[in-house]
Amino acid sequence: MAAGVAAWLPFARAAAIGWMPVANCPMPLAPADKNKRQDELIVLNVSGRRFQTWRTTLERYPDTLLGSTEKEFFFNEDTKEYFFDRDPEVFRCVLNFYRTGKLHYPRYECISAYDDELAFYGILPEIIGDCCYEEYKDRKRENAERLMDDNDSENNQESMPSLSFRQTMWRAFENPHTSTMALVFYYVTGFFIAVSVITNVVETVPCGTVPGSKELPCGERYSVAFFCLDTACVMIFTVEYLLRLFAAPSRYRFIRSVMSIIDVVAIMPYYIGLVMTDNEDVSGAFVTLRVFRVFRIFKFSRHSQGLRILGYTLKSCASELGFLLFSLTMAIIIFATVMFYAEKGSSASKFTSIPASFWYTIVTMTTLGYGDMVPKTIAGKIFGSICSLSGVLVIALPVPVIVSNFSRIYHQNQRADKRRAQKKARLARIRVAKTGSSNAYLHSKRNGLLNEALELTGTPEEEHMGKTTSLIESQHHHLLHCLEKTTNHEFIDEQMFEQNCMESSMQNYPSTRSPSLSSHPGLTTTCCSRRSKKTTHLPSSNLPATRLRSMQELSTLHIQGSEQPSLTTSRSSLNLKADDGLRPNCKTSQITTAIISIPTPPALTPEGESRPPPASPGPNTNIPSIASNVVKVSAL
Amino acid sequence: MNLEGLEMVAVLVVLGLFVKVLEQFGLFEPVSLEDSVEDEFELSTVCHRPEGLEQLQEQTKFTRKELQVLYRGFKNECPSGIVSEENFKQIYSQFFPQGDSSTYATFLFNAFDTNHDGSVSFEDFVAGLSVILRGTVDDRLNWAFNLYDLNKDGCITKEEMLDIMKSIYDMMGKYTYPALREEAPREHVENFFQKMDRNKDGVVTIEEFIESCQKDENIMKSMQLFDNVI
Numbered sequence: 001m002a003a004g005v006a007a008w009l010p011f012a013r014a015a016a017i018g019w020m021p022v023a024n025c026p027m028p029l030a031p032a033d034k035n036k037r038q039d040e041l042i043v044l045n046v047s048g049r050r051f052q053t054w055r056t057t058l059e060r061y062p063d064t065l066l067g068s069t070e071k072e073f074f075f076n077e078d079t080k081e082y083f084f085d086r087d088p089e090v091f092r093c094v095l096n097f098y099r100t101g102k103l104h105y106p107r108y109e110c111i112s113a114y115d116d117e118l119a120f121y122g123i124l125p126e127i128i129g130d131c132c133y134e135e136y137k138d139r140k141r142e143n144a145e146r147l148m149d150d151n152d153s154e155n156n157q158e159s160m161p162s163l164s165f166r167q168t169m170w171r172a173f174e175n176p177h178t179s180t181m182a183l184v185f186y187y188v189t190g191f192f193i194a195v196s197v198i199t200n201v202v203e204t205v206p207c208g209t210v211p212g213s214k215e216l217p218c219g220e221r222y223s224v225a226f227f228c229l230d231t232a233c234v235m236i237f238t239v240e241y242l243l244r245l246f247a248a249p250s251r252y253r254f255i256r257s258v259m260s261i262i263d264v265v266a267i268m269p270y271y272i273g274l275v276m277t278d279n280e281d282v283s284g285a286f287v288t289l290r291v292f293r294v295f296r297i298f299k300f301s302r303h304s305q306g307l308r309i310l311g312y313t314l315k316s317c318a319s320e321l322g323f324l325l326f327s328l329t330m331a332i333i334i335f336a337t338v339m340f341y342a343e344k345g346s347s348a349s350k351f352t353s354i355p356a357s358f359w360y361t362i363v364t365m366t367t368l369g370y371g372d373m374v375p376k377t378i379a380g381k382i383f384g385s386i387c388s389l390s391g392v393l394v395i396a397l398p399v400p401v402i403v404s405n406f407s408r409i410y411h412q413n414q415r416a417d418k419r420r421a422q423k424k425a426r427l428a429r430i431r432v433a434k435t436g437s438s439n440a441y442l443h444s445k446r447n448g449l450l451n452e453a454l455e456l457t458g459t460p461e462e463e464h465m466g467k468t469t470s471l472i473e474s475q476h477h478h479l480l481h482c483l484e485k486t487t488n489h490e491f492i493d494e495q496m497f498e499q500n501c502m503e504s505s506m507q508n509y510p511s512t513r514s515p516s517l518s519s520h521p522g523l524t525t526t527c528c529s530r531r532s533k534k535t536t537h538l539p540s541s542n543l544p545a546t547r548l549r550s551m552q553e554l555s556t557l558h559i560q561g562s563e564q565p566s567l568t569t570s571r572s573s574l575n576l577k578a579d580d581g582l583r584p585n586c587k588t589s590q591i592t593t594a595i596i597s598i599p600t601p602p603a604l605t606p607e608g609e610s611r612p613p614p615a616s617p618g619p620n621t622n623i624p625s626i627a628s629n630v631v632k633v634s635a636l
Numbered sequence: 637m638n639l640e641g642l643e644m645v646a647v648l649v650v651l652g653l654f655v656k657v658l659e660q661f662g663l664f665e666p667v668s669l670e671d672s673v674e675d676e677f678e679l680s681t682v683c684h685r686p687e688g689l690e691q692l693q694e695q696t697k698f699t700r701k702e703l704q705v706l707y708r709g710f711k712n713e714c715p716s717g718i719v720s721e722e723n724f725k726q727i728y729s730q731f732f733p734q735g736d737s738s739t740y741a742t743f744l745f746n747a748f749d750t751n752h753d754g755s756v757s758f759e760d761f762v763a764g765l766s767v768i769l770r771g772t773v774d775d776r777l778n779w780a781f782n783l784y785d786l787n788k789d790g791c792i793t794k795e796e797m798l799d800i801m802k803s804i805y806d807m808m809g810k811y812t813y814p815a816l817r818e819e820a821p822r823e824h825v826e827n828f829f830q831k832m833d834r835n836k837d838g839v840v841t842i843e844e845f846i847e848s849c850q851k852d853e854n855i856m857k858s859m860q861l862f863d864n865v866i
Contacts, residue, residue, distance in 0.1 A: 007709025011761070012731045013865045014768040015744050017776060018783045019804060020858040021849055022797075022828050027858040030865075039705060100712075342642050382646040 043081035044095070049088040050081070057098050064122040066098065090117040097123065105132035111139040146419065169247035186303070189240055193299050196233040199226055200293050234270040237263065237296075258311075259302060266296040309413055313406040320405075324398040328365070331394055335387040336361045342380040349376065360384075365391025435494070442493055444477050684717035686758040695759070696766035702866055703762065710758055718755040721745050735809030743803060747783040769866055773859045777846050791839040797825045 020027070042058070044051040044066075061067040076083045084091070090109060094117065097103040105114065105128050118125050128136050163171070172182035203219030203226055219226050241263045248254035269289035276286060301307040314321065336357035343351040350373045351357045360373040364387050375384045484490050686692065692703055711717070713727060721742065728741040748756045748764045767779045782788070786796045801821040808816065832840045832848045849855045 007705075007712060008727055009731070010706075010769075010866045011765065012728065014765050014862060015728070017768050017780050017859075017862060018740070018744070018747075018800070020861075021777070021780050021784075021832075021845070021855055022801065022804070022824065023854065023858065024824075024827065026854045027861055030861050032864075338642075342646070345640070377643070379640075379643040379646040382650060386649070 044091075045076075045079070045081045045083045046086055046088045046091045047084070049091075051091065051095055053095060053098065060098060060101075061123075066094075066121060068122075070122075086120060087113070087117060090114060094118070094121050094123065097127075102129040103127050103132075104129055105136040107135060111136070111143050115140075166247050167249070169243065170249060173244055173247060185240075189236065190300070190303050192233050192236045193296055193303075195229065196237075196296050197294070199229050199233075200296075230270060233296075234267050237267045237299075241267065259299075262295055262298045262301075265292055266299060269293050305413065309406070309410055313402065313409050316409070317402045317405045320398045320401045324395070327394050327397075331365065331387075331390060332358055332361045335365070335383065335390075338383050339375060339380060339387070342377055342383055343375055346376045346380070351375075351380075361387060364388045366395065367392060438491065439493060440473070441477050441480055442491060444473070445481070445491075684755075684757050686717070692759065692762060696762050697770035698762065698766060698866075706762060706765070706866075707758060710761060718757050719745075719761070720755055724756065732807050732809075734811065735807040737803075737807045739799075739803035740807055743783060743786065743800060746786070747779070765866075769862050773850075773856065774846060776859050776862065777849050778842070781842050781845050791841045792845070793839050794825060794829060797828060797840075798822065801825050801828075 039054050039056050041052050042055050044053070058066045058071075065071055071082055074082045074084055089106075090113070093104055093106060103123065103125075115125065125136065171178055172185070176182045176186035204217050206215045207218035207221045208215070241260070244260070244263075245251060245254060254260055269292050272289055273286060298307075301311060336354050339360060340351050340354045340357045343349045343357075351360065357373075360375075363370050363373075364384060367388060369388075375381050480491065686707070689700060689703060692698075693700055696703070698706065714723060719727075724745045725738045725741040728744065729737050731737070745756065746752075748760050750760055750763065764779070767775050771779070781792070784792045784796060784800050786799065798821060801824050805816060805821050805824075810816070829838075829840065831852070832844055834844045834848070
């Protein structure tokens, strides 16, 4: 029941008086109106704009936010009104829905903003009135297409690691910009298509005379050369077709697709020509087959987006084209008949039959006017002129529809290209925002924990150096800090992580003397191949080689900056020892002492000779915790 | 000049085109058979306003606030201020989605439209509601009798009652339990006449009607239902 007529329910109930006297059974009891209160005005304050309406207006739709008790959550006791922190423009439409029972969609509103608001107020978009429903659906479809486009291209990029050879090949075929090989293949096939088409054309050009016979076309004069060219092209096309067939994810679908049919039609004549002998009977068919070679030019549509758009347009305008054809046929038949009978009387008339007049009609309607058939009688001339006038009209009518279709599809394509171009910028922006927030955290961590460390050592003057951050930021950083403490690892930024990776991989080479490395190959090898949050065991703790020592210098330099946090993150007693060793070094910020002190706890090294590891998870956890003093986890 | 058949046709066609061209230039005023342009303006400017609130308060038994609520609902659905029969039927059908309530709505419309001008204004509407919801039992019975008496001649015949009964049964629709039989309305009418028609003359007059209803306990009780509708 539409809510607009809810106000008429008392009338409907009153009209039931007509049933009472004829009823045989007693009537049921009427429902009591428990809280029969007078209708009151309620105030809805939406972002400062006050709307007022009757309470019963809102109660017409009890399964929405405003109609149910859900709105009590938004009741502001101080001002005795319902406050919603939402868009007042869209709220206007929502409230009108309660008033009139019809939901309208304003054209200037963004579709996703509108959807969000409707979802908030608990209103289904399906009840949008007919007047606005089409517009709403169109905009929604466009939006969905846009999202799908984005997702598709995202998926294309993300699915890199797990493609098989076949899938890579298919991707290379479909999108030549993915790799240089694909690009080379693309240009080579394009070149050969062009060569093939040009040879087809040149074959028929008269090429000078051989003395004693008439002028020959080039094809017959240099038949061997042309045959070799043709063979080469066809071989390339065959190879390409077979490769595509192999790489296609769904072979059956590929075979049925238009492009593959064009490919087959382009190369078939050659093979058929090879098979057929030089028989006179079939040479007519053979000539026909050669015509099909011209279809190779359609292979260019893989290379040209404009051609594809044109083809797609024609396909989507099939109904308009059909109508054009039908109306033309009708008009042709009518006018041909009339012209035939009009010209029947005149002598030596070219209009010998109605089908013969078809030619005249077509030529006249398309305003060609070859002049090989002209009417001679007066009636013929009158009807002929009417025919040409109507021809212009009939052809001009469906053409704008086709043109507008083409324009729409073309613009859609352009929009897709623009979106792809802007996508890179958009992703870069997102990445910058992310790194910005993680950098903010790391920065505040250094400053904040610097303060903490200083507090521990009791130098109050330096506490004020900390940067002031907003409450939300500090709470967020506290949260991340708690996560660090929970896992006993730390956040670092990407560059440091990569440097650590590089160093560890460089230090891998003289790794025979560092059994710690060999005993934990998993950790080190996964360091750089995957950007996962795994720790790496920087073997700076136990490598005696001098070359590595210089590496250690570098690494400790980097470690220096972010070393302080580890002072407070250590958990096990073992780590405390290391901390004690490290702490004075960090304070004094001297590199050389650091180098010496880092390998201090030889007992801690998991070399396994002096101390057997307590349990297999034990050293692993110890190592990360040791490593936490030395190497940090990858970035956010 | 000797014109043959087809040439004659061609010449006629040319003449026809000539006339059309002259029309375009306005030199040739053909006779137009309808004056449709002015008609369209009339209906849209009709907008009925009810009498003042005080007058309605005097005429009906509703309080001021009740009248306000009623008018607001009325105006919402019929902004022009009057309800046509089509509109009436459409509003009423929204309450009975299963069946066909158009016949009964027509009878109701005729009952509300006291001055028989083809439209129900707010005064008619409120007057009818006042009787049903705030009137005495006798007033209500009177109103019901008026509803049943289709030709307003003071008595209900069996045919009139049959029409009313069929329209009520139509509102039920097809899907009922037990399934609706063809004879059900007729049987119901027989039952009614047996109860109401005292002197068995085939018609029910207003006195017979009120008397019989007052004797029937069910009917009396059902009349009380209307006290709390608004």
